[in-house]
Amino acid sequence: MTALTDDTLPVTPRAMRDEMIVFVVMALLLVAVPFSGIYPFFVMQALCFALLACAFNLLIGYGGLLSFGHAMFMGTAGYCSAHALKVWALPPELGILVGIVAAFGLSLITGFISIRRQGIYFSMITLALSQLLYFIYLQAPFTHGEDGIQGIPQGHMFGVLDLSKPTVLYYVVLVGFLAGFLLIYRIINSPFGEVLKSIRENEPRAISLGYRTDQYKFLAFVLSGTLAGFAGALKVFVAQNASLTDVHWTMSGEVVLMTLVGGLGTIFGPVVGAFAIIAMQQYLAGFGQWVTVIQGSIFVICVLTFRRGVVGEVAHYFRRSL
């Protein structure tokens, strides 16, 4: 397997400083959104997908594992949270927790099954597992088939934050996203993250150095799946529905595309990619039948001309890791 990413640059204090500057700028921009006149629902949706893409990126960009079924974590958490909120009438914070726990459980099982497979076989087994799950959700009565779970109550977070107010909801989602993002950043720069990168670069060497690579990969898989579940649980509050599209393989494909467009193995790439793709879906909607053609062209151009993704190319140009 050839290296997917281009971060051969050493992690220096200067690189860390660059990343912190970009992070602060990003956070400030996002905090300012409600005052800017940009439509907040669009940004909220993009934030949920950005977190999902970051979680996915943890696995592929730093672990070298391409999961082609990542939608299953988002969808599972979405369904479980939605069910908890609507049928069990749990408060939002517990609803999110239910979703996260469900995704955690799922990632334990699927990780156990898939983690020993190599390369493309890993991708295919995750795809197969997500298709199985799709079938289960289609059959299970609590998901209401293709109608989905609709009209999910947003409720009051911790009993005080009224999530039906768009501005309040926006900041709750933003805090969730930033927390998830920082956690991923921390993981990447921890000793665990370093081992992960070494496995990606050369697994046999990592094994010969005494690392139990399967355990590292398994842990990365579970972390990634659980964080994807967190994104899915947050999305329930934004979309107020949970539907089969969130567990369909095309959604898994979209996550791959977001990460690729933004830049595989870059810290900020998935965020940029998610915003780009969601904006495309939103603003190209007026082009009617040409949407798929435009989307397809963008992917082709992306693969042929800027393979490192938007952020990857920028970072490469300035010789910085971002």
Added chain:
Amino acid sequence: MKKSIASLLLGTALAVTTAGAAFAQDKTVKIGALSDQSGLYADLGGPGSTLAAQMAVEDSGLAAKGWKIDIISGDHQNKPDIGTAIARQWFDVDKVDIIVDVPNSGVALAVNNVVKEKNGVYINSGAATSDLTNAQCSPNTVHWTYDTYMLAHTTGQALVKAGGDTWFFLTADYAFGAALERDTTAVITANGGKVVGGVKHPLNTPDFSSFLLQAQASKAKIIGLANAGGDTTNTIKQAAEFGIVKGGQKLAALLLFLTDVKAIGLETAQGLNFTETFYWDMNDQTRAFSKRFSEKMKNGAMPTMVQAGVYAGVRHYLKALDALGGNPHDGVKVVDKMKSMPTEDELFGKGEIQPNGRTIHNAYLFEVKKPSESKGPWDFYKLVGTVSGDQAFTPLSESKCALLKK
């Protein structure tokens, strides 16, 4: 967002202080045609639905009375997320008053919630789910054209009465298919028929031969197709191949559109029975409308019943606005006005909107012509029977809509 909250507050303040007279000034309307522009339902709704809405605006003659009416269109790509996001943005940013069409039940139900929350108007024509006027009914929603209850009742009843008393179902394995099968089964047994078997197939199955063999072996007189779109057309095509109709069994497609028949071709589709509420070749008025419509379509297609429903719905909506003398930008108020006026248009004839939002109009049982009987590229149907609206649609006594309890 702050700005829009402020304007909302301002708006309500104005509404409280000034009476109806103030609204008479406001004669702007914005219509959003939300459909599947690129996927499975693009032919039966899609760009044709947007065109139908435009024609309704032109035909309403409101422009001459000083009204300014804009139409925008969007593609929900069959994803509830995208559908709701577009709907929200339309209400919050683009100040859309009414959303029309929305095929795909999942998206339709999701949009239904948004429209209710934003107090807009929602005229659904493309979705099949009867939940829109039952468990999930809303004071902002009107459901035109058809629903699963109507399809099941009209087709089921007519065929059992004509002697088709044993049935075998090929059902798409999702909520829509299950609802169709359940409702049709109830009608069949109520009319003295019997369901001898059935099989549930996954959505988007390319090959139906296994299922058709089972249907053939069941010896049922009628094979009911409780599926839609590509699944239905493939079943019909392969049933011809396996000699099902030649063997004496009859196919009943519970949901079939004009564009589907066009796609299968008369050679294969001949003899099929199914229900629609509109066909272009019904009378002079429908022919005149359809001719104008077809001339403006890229491929010269005649309107489907979904597109006709969009036209009729928008016409009725504009009539209600005209009667109100201005646009109050208050969904419930406009829908109440729509419900209080009987519906009448060139396409669906006379009808009414029930308190649960269901539009009542005639339904027709058609049979597909033999190739030798067809005189033109879109001459497909023979009228077999007419069912009056009160017979075809859910009676109010059976409706589970909460609005009826008041």
Added chain:
Amino acid sequence: MQALYAQLLVGLINGSFYALLSLGLAVIFGMLNIINFAHGALYMMGAFVAYFLLNLGGISYWWALLFAPIIVGIFGMILERTMLKFLTGLDHLYGLLLTFGIALIVQGVFQNFFGSSGLPYAIPDQLKGGMNLGFMFLPIYRGWVVIFSLVVCLATWFLIEKTRLGAYLRAATENPTLVRAFGINVPRMITLTYGLGVGLAALAGVLSAPINQVRPLMGADLIIVVFAVVVIGGMGSIMGSIITGFALGVIEGLTKYFYPEASNTVVFVLMVLVLLVKPTGLTGRAA
């Protein structure tokens, strides 16, 4: 019991489509190391080309069996020359994404011009009707599909595994520099191989045109199942994908009888089970 025979036979018929399609994928993966996501779209193009040949050129089904694969194959070779060849040596992911983008474009363009509900294509007169086998009514066309695709599959296998040209091909994937040193034009061979794989997809499209509605999205859902077939058979294995294709058709046919709701899912259950026992598929090599 009779019903079961019928289901087995019907399964075999479906299996021939899986076999043809997965064979094309396997050829492309084996030689170019690209997972061709555009395969479903090219299959669809094959069916559309057959439709146009008949309705615009008056060219019959029989000639379409020859011309459609050639026309679509040339289209595929253009794709390879202009785009895919730049991906040599890169990760699988890029090939997958590029071909996915191509599939979106092709499907979008067709949808734009021909709508989503599709076009009719009749069974050729010579193959109309059917025969009663005692346990089932077999349409003659279906019988033709099984026999014809079996012949095509075996011929392709023979071409690649047993002829000199096939030997060059296999050698070129193992060590392109060395083969080039023998004076063989490796890039051209790769282009031709892609054309061959694509042509097989188009051929499957022509075969399915009289059975399925000719729709722009007809290949979009099939492609995932065919991927699974290739993976179960072992990526890049020619014989593996042929056998798995037919076998899967039969297993799916049985599922349609015993638990029809799961008939689209059973392939993924199989895939998980096979990969748990044999990490690189039934006959595959390491990725």
